[in-house]
Structures are given as C-alpha cells and as structure tokens.
Amino acid sequence: MTLPAATLLILVRHALTDSTSKTLTGWTPGVHLSERGQEQAEELAARLTGVPISVVYSSPLERCRETAAPFAAAAGLRVRTRAGLGEVNYGEWTNRPLAQVSRTRLWVTVQSNPSSARFPGGESLLECQTRVAREAARIAAAHPGRAVVLVSHGDPIRLLLAHLAGVHTDHFQRLVVSSASVSAVAVGEGPPRVLRVNDTGTLIDLVPPHLARHRRTTHPKRMRG
16 A cells, blocks of 8 residues: 655744733634734744745634735745634633633643643533644645645644644643744654644743843844844
C-alpha cells in the first residue's frame, strides 16, 4: 500500500487583541487585533517568507482572519474560513474576565482534569478537541503533500497538538501556545510528526512580563525586527 504524501500543517495562533489573557471573548464578534497584534501579524508574514504555503484556512473570527491577511496576501492566497477551527464555545463564561472565572470550581477542573470539563451552556474541551481534530484531518486529506496554514486560537491549537502528539487531553495544559506563534506537524505518512511548537521567532516569551513591557517601551525598533 502506498502511503499518502505528508501534509505540513502550520498552526498559527492569532496575534494579540486588547482582550488576550484578560477576558474569555470566545465567539464574540468584533474583537480585532490590537496595534501590537497588527505588528505581530506583519512580523509573522516576514517569518513565513520562503515557506511554500499552498492554502490558508482560518477560524471565522476577525482576530484570526486579520492575523492571516498579511501572509496570505504575500503568498497571493485568499483566506478560507472554517467554523471547525473556531474558539472554544465558552457558553455562559463568554466575555467573563479570567480573574473572575479563575476563582471557580470549574476552573480547577479545567486546569487539573480538563477532559471532564464542560463550560456552562457551551461545549466541553473534549468536544472542542474532536471538532478541531476532525477539521484538521479533512484539510490535510484535501491537500496531500502541501504546506497548509491553519489560523486558530490558543486552546484549540493546544488541544490539536495534544491529539496529534498522542498526549492525553488531561495534559494539554502543559503546552504553551503564545499569540502569533507557529507550531508545525507533518501528517499523512505514518504517525504524525511534531516539528515545532510555539515558535515566536523571539525569546521574549522567556522574559518576565514586566520586563517584556519595559523592552517594548525602550526598544520598539528591535521588537519590530
């Protein structure tokens, strides 16, 4: 039996918004990239230069489409939206501050036993993982041997990476997927091969937040690299 050619799935988390790491915006429409997020999207386009991208898929939400726009335009490609790549449906938690929900019992479950967590009025993390994994499989099958970009959100990408790497869902929180980061997995020839996780093109993620803010203020040109 001849195995299909491997498809390179390039997983991109959307760039920063004013709500990132502050509020569970979920599927709320009209959440756009911040000024820094727009800069990250442009930087991402430069980082992807030379990668032979064949097609770009995105979550329907604006912050993902805006992240995809610069590198899709540079490659002469249109951005195709897929609901399966969308954010977790947080239900009643949508638009609640992280500082508030982090004091609930459910939050403890989300962190320690996420495979059993369901958001009130929304979906479970297992349902989100199944949704994103099925969408990624459909896309990979449609583009054998090609490099395909999927622009999505933090938790869906972490859940997908855990699935592809054979990591139990209860351990997906151990993965970090930063804003405007790139992860990559080759699928289609035997087991998936994880090639890259959370590549931001910089070491800024290792700098404590208060020092990172200082660097952005004092060295703006270096940050635009």
